[in-house]
Amino acid sequence: MCQKELRETMRDRRTIITLVMMPLLVYPLLSMALNRFLVSSTAGTSEQTPYTIGVETDDEGSLLLAWLEDPMSTPPAAILKASKGNLATFRVVNTTSVGLSPKQALQEKKIDLAARIEPGNPPQLRLTAFNGDPASQGAQRILTERLHWLRLARAEALAESQLSDYTPPTDVSVENIGVAEKPSMLGTIVPLVLVLMTITGAVYPAIDLTAGERERGTMESLMASPVPRSYILFSKYVAVVVVALLTAMANLLAMFTTLWAGRLLPLLTGGEDAFPWLAVLQILGLLVLFSGFFAAVLLSLTSFARSFKEAQAYLIPVMLLSLTPGMLSLMPGVTLNGPLAIAPLINIVLLAREVLQGTAQAAPAVITVLSTIGYAAAAIAVASKLFGSDAVSRTSGQSFGAMLKRPTRSTPTPSPQAAALTLALLVPIYYLVSNVLMRIVPELSITWVLLLNAIALVLTFGLIPLAAVVLARCNFSTSYQLATPSPLALLGALLVGLGAWGFAHESFVLAKQMGIGGLDVDRIEKTRQTVEALKVAPAWLLVGTLALAPAVIEELCFRGFLFTALRKVLSPTRVIVTTAVIFGLFHVVTGNMLLIERFVPTTLLGLILGWIAYRTQSVWPGVLMHFTHNALLNLATKYQDKIAFLGEGFENQMHLPATWLIVLTTTTLTGLAVVWFSTRKPQVANSNLATTPA
């Protein structure tokens, strides 16, 4: 199916024009224009191009040249170094030879600077420069400075020869440290152009493969074929992404080759003239991500349109809207952090700029990647809901509102689309909420910090999925897997919780020893402060906010809502792994920090919890296990001084004693075995889920 979509698209000459002709023509033309612009804007300002000074007599010219050629007029080494060791050169011409006074020659821009020397002691040098002309102003500034250095150097030489005890006030030497920030306009324009070209590449196939299909009259036959709608949409999605990506690659290659051939690369990278292979590959990766995101956005819009024209009408505002954040990224001082890291399109442009200039930071980059994946998933969810749906295959007029209407009939579990939309909302909202928390935390007491943490958890992971369940009229019991488990299953989960916290502790210690997450001094200090703060917090508060709230809310969200939604389209193993990885990723991102060391333990915990939820068909054993696990882990931190007598491992957060590890492993394995034996393979419920309408 993908092959057919691609074959059809690639044969269309409109695709070929966007894909091949545009980059081949646009960039050489742009480069030529840019070259001309650079030549004209830097003419005369470069140290290699001599400035032209016009004088009226040859004597004036000779005197001026003598001053400039005097070594004493050379600026100090530090200043020379700032201009990369280049000393501006001057050419002196007698303008009367062409029948003009120096001022007239300057008016006609035949020279950069007019000079007149009036005799006297000292002689008076009168300079005339042209307002607004960078070359003229540059010549005037540099000449004035050079003569100033000459005056100073001569005065100093005289002072040294006349006064035996003369010492200058100071000798200055300069050293530069750090990486220079090179805000380059071209560095932002290039990613922006690439992003816009990628959009251009994706637009035509997106329209053609959806609205075009309907206009040609092939949609109904396609929908009548025994292939799930989501498969058809996915093949179209792949085709659009591939064409967008090919366009991006063609543009990337053409642009960089043109810049390289035109020796403009240093303007982009702010450094070497060598071809920046690594940066190009990294940007290509970003464009893959962006293509995936934007293709989904386009398909979600064009899937609704019934004709090419209608699709174009939908897309024009989107293209204009895309330009606005793109333009914002051109503004000086805009960097990839805070809310900008989750702003679609602009985050990719800014990240690409930072990649090009070698200043990209890991945390905002990860946020950018994750949020873009989230938005792409949401857009695909919308597209799959719209593509070939009743609303479009029916002849009566429908609106986008139809999609947003609450269904009239209730459904047992949320759809995967609802889950994707919820995740897309959770990523930016969770990021914003955790950022706000990180900002206000230093001013608050530990009690408030813990309470706010729990409230934020309820507001994000609690309320957003709940809203999705209510809006989609999903059954609470089946959506959240609220079925009552057997007492034996609860016992098994409790035992796993009693044992598993030790492994979480161990993996933290291991991560710390292996240097995963790059725990720097500042982070270690912060962790130490948190541990100290936890030690003074009341136990009930710790258990309530760090064990009970996460256990209930996170389990309902990940092993309830997300689990049942994904179960419709994925096998049990894949559901368990997917929910565990998402669970792990959410624990990594906290404010602007990436707590990478948390990924492995939380994902492992997620795997166990997912397995328990799958086996028991209920969220409650997971809640119990999660609660026990978190409560013990936090209480162990709180009371680590008091229980140190049990073994030296607790001190300084070192490995647990071997006896502890044996006991904990046995408890965990026993718990898992109890869960295993207390549950039979949940085939009946699976088949129910599988046939639930999406």
Place this chain on the structure above:
Amino acid sequence: MLHVDSLTKSFPLDDGVLTAVDDVSFRISPGEVFGLLGPNGAGKTTTMRMILGLLEPDSGYAEVDGVRTATDPMAVKSRLGFVSASDGVYPWLTVREMLLYFADLYAVDATLAEQRCESLADMMDIKHLLDRRAGELSTGQRQRVTLVRGLIHDPPVMLLDEPTRGLDVVGVQTIFDYIDILRRGGKAVVVCTHRLDEAERLCDRFGLLHAGKLKYCGTLNELKEQTGQASLVDIFVDLIRN
């Protein structure tokens, strides 16, 4: 072969609810051509779409070879062939590529698909067009291509929605020949049309739809007997007026 039982479908409107199909039932046997007749808006296409699984019925069911659309929509779809007057082609694919693409959608084995492609093309006289781009074909040629496309997976049941709409005499005759081939091939055929004169020549049995309800169902003689009218046109005029 095809069994439609109490199919009902309503659409919400701004000022109420439109019942497009109201408790429609009929059965079609192999080798039988059933004409689902009715004026525009009678509910023919909605019924067809529910049989195809494109629309979910509010109640009732459609069953093909004992498989219900609601229980296993994909199995039902794979047993149905569908040709519509508004059928289009993929302009950038060759006729062969397009036919093989649809064969692939219906999970027909590649070698078998090639064979069917050749034999059906031969039957519908489009063999010389197989390697031409579909965008270059004339209207009549496109029509024959879409007719072949509907048969590429050799379905036991064929649904034809307004197959003669917009066609000239030659085109209409092609459809007549096609339906004759289907009948001889033992396929159960549903033809949706409002062209009563053509239906009378084409179909073995008729279902007369009006305002979503199946008013009459039977052979021409049975209908004449039931209504006391002389022709399908008279039956219809009487139905609409009363």
